[in-house]
Amino acid sequence: MQIRVICYNTNSYKCLIFNLILCKLIRKIELKKLPCLIQIIDKNKLLVGISNGDIQIFDISTVKLINNLVGHAYQVIQIQSFADQYLITLCQNKEARIWNTRNLQFIFKINQNIAVKQIYFSQDGQKVILVAYDGSVKIYQTQTGEIINQINYNLQQVQFIKFFQQIDKCLIAYQNKQERYVLLWDLKDYTYKQILQGFKKRIKDAYCNSNNFDLAVAILNSSKMIIYNILTEEIKAEIEGLNDSKINVQFTKNNHLIINDQQNILVYTDKGKFKQQLNTFIEKKAYYIKVLANQNHINNRKKLLNNDQIITEDEQKNYSQIWLETPSYFAALI
Structure with a gap:
């Protein structure tokens, strides 16, 4: 092996x-240019982000350049893929682009007012989740770019946030003057399903x-x-x-x-x-x-x-x- x-x-x-x-x-x-970011998709495709915003795609087996993703005005800082269907690229200018992985065609673009911390796909790939630095979460429809819903609960108190694609739930830790509490939000109905007990210190x-x-x-x-x-x-x-x-x-x-x-x-x-x-x-x-x-x-x-x-x-x-x-x-x- x-x-x-x-x-x-x-x-x-x-x-x-x-x-x-x-x-x-x-x-x-x-590489002809210095890599800023590298990501693997489909187990055999190597995506290399460079400083001008382009993403070079190499076949790992043959070590050949097979394609380029162009159109980003700024450097790409995050890449997320869903199976062999979709790809999200996130730029320094708060812009996220959704691509069809099979033909590398651009689908739609999302412009955020608040800088995006993390980008995700839902478990079925039909939703795009953007987590901003202010603690807000926005959910978009993958194929159309239509905003479906958002989570803006107690933004001033958000201390940590992370989405788990495997279970379609978002963990958000809050802290106020009296207490610290951790909620597990369900992406299907956008309400929190659980309050996690025992977390008395801040989550890294x-x-x-x-x-x-x-x-x-x-x-x-x-x-x-x-x-x-x-x-x-x-x-x-x-x-x-x-x-x-x-x-x-x-x-x-x-x-x-x-x-x-x-x-x-x-x-x-x-x-x-x-x-x-x-x-x-x-x-x-x-x-x-x-x-x-x-x-x-x-x-x-x-x-x-x-x-x-x-x-x-x-x-x-x-x-x-x-x-x-x-x-x-x-x-x-x-």
Whole structure:
């Protein structure tokens, strides 16, 4: 099985593809302009955003430039895809564009008055969700661009907000002078369905596992992560000793958490029990890790292998890959 690692740096014209198990450089993509952003769609298409607003699309297998997305007046800062149907690009000027992924045709444009923090697709891909920096949420119809609804509840008190595509719900944490409370909003009827209990400190980030409805919640200015189950409305476990600067979490098929805190890539069970630390050929900090194996747009099924270490108990021989965004020391390997 081949496990690929795709690495880039904003100060290098080279995008490198490694075989993780063999610790070997497979190929490199020569870029004509410095990359500002890289995203993978359809497992084999590499999207490279450059400073003039264009997005170059490469075939990863052949390392050939196959197309360009043009028309952005400013640099693209975020890209989100939905299966092989739709693509959202977000520019520095608060403009979001929706594209048809199959023919790369432009569908519609959204101009925001407030800067957009995050862009998402709904679970079925029929809605586009824009989360602004003021805590407001706007929902648009994907094919027409018509605004369907919005969430503007207690904007002055919004402390954290994140949409979970897997369950079509939006987590919003509020804080006033008396209390701090966390609501889970349902995108179907735009009302909050749950008040999550036990969060007495500010949330730094949250990650959702649609297999068992766990939330992995990182706490601001803390080395702690809380595992909270939406169905039982209880805190299942707490994980201590993580780096408190930047954390990224992915879930495996058997509900293990793969936590990257820049210093380490760690594996925990959903009960908070430490399983192992992944050993890679990378000696420096990893700033981002994403498991792309076995995903579909509704249920994320992931598998991660590292040398002879098998993280999941899944015996399927499906294609797996890891995507690491890393510093410029990779340039020394070529």
